Amino acid sequence: MSIQIGQRIPEVVLQYIDDRGIHKIDTPSLFGGRKCVLFAVPGAFTPTCSERHLPGFIAHAGEFRARGITLICMAVNDPFVMQAWGKAHQVPPDILLLADGNADLTRALGMEMDASGYGMGLRSRRFALYAEDGVVKGLWVEAPGEFRVSSAEHVLSQLPA
Known part of the structure; x- marks a missing residue:
C-alpha cells in the first residue's frame, strides 16, 4: 500500500553529490522542520523525465521558493547519474537531486513499479x-504512462497560497 496523506515519510537514507562529494542524508533530516515537494521520476535521462517533468520544476522553482517550499527530485538511479543529469539540465543548486539507488524510499512509500x-x-x-515537517499533506500519483498530476504546474495549483 502506498503512503497516504497524513502519514509521516518513512525513515531511510538517500544520497546526493555536490561540489564537496557524495553525501548521505536521512529523511527526518531532509524533511524535518520545512515544507517540501518531493517529485519522483522513473529515471534520469528518460524522455518524459528529461523533457517535461524536471524542466517544469526548474521553470517554476522561483514560485515554490517564494512559498518557502524546498524542491527535491528523486529517482532510482545512482548519485553519479543524478549529478550528471543535474548538470545536463542546469538544475539550480536549490533543487536537490536525490539518488534512491536501492529503491529504499521508493519501496517504503509503496511507489515502486x-x-x-x-x-x-x-x-x-x-x-x-x-510534506510539512515530514508529514504528507498532498499526494499526486500518475497513472502508468501519464504525466499530468505530478507536473510542477498542477502541484502549484494544489498547494496553499
Whole structure:
C-alpha cells in the first residue's frame, strides 16, 4: 500500500553529490522542520523525465521558493547519474537531486513499479508529494504512462497560497 496523506515519510537514507562529494542524508533530516515537494521520476535521462517533468520544476522553482517550499527530485538511479543529469539540465543548486539507488524510499512509500519489460528493473512510479515537517499533506500519483498530476504546474495549483 502506498503512503497516504497524513502519514509521516518513512525513515531511510538517500544520497546526493555536490561540489564537496557524495553525501548521505536521512529523511527526518531532509524533511524535518520545512515544507517540501518531493517529485519522483522513473529515471534520469528518460524522455518524459528529461523533457517535461524536471524542466517544469526548474521553470517554476522561483514560485515554490517564494512559498518557502524546498524542491527535491528523486529517482532510482545512482548519485553519479543524478549529478550528471543535474548538470545536463542546469538544475539550480536549490533543487536537490536525490539518488534512491536501492529503491529504499521508493519501496517504503509503496511507489515502486516493475519496469523490467523496458530493461530498467525496479523503478519509482511518477509522483509528487507535498510534506510539512515530514508529514504528507498532498499526494499526486500518475497513472502508468501519464504525466499530468505530478507536473510542477498542477502541484502549484494544489498547494496553499
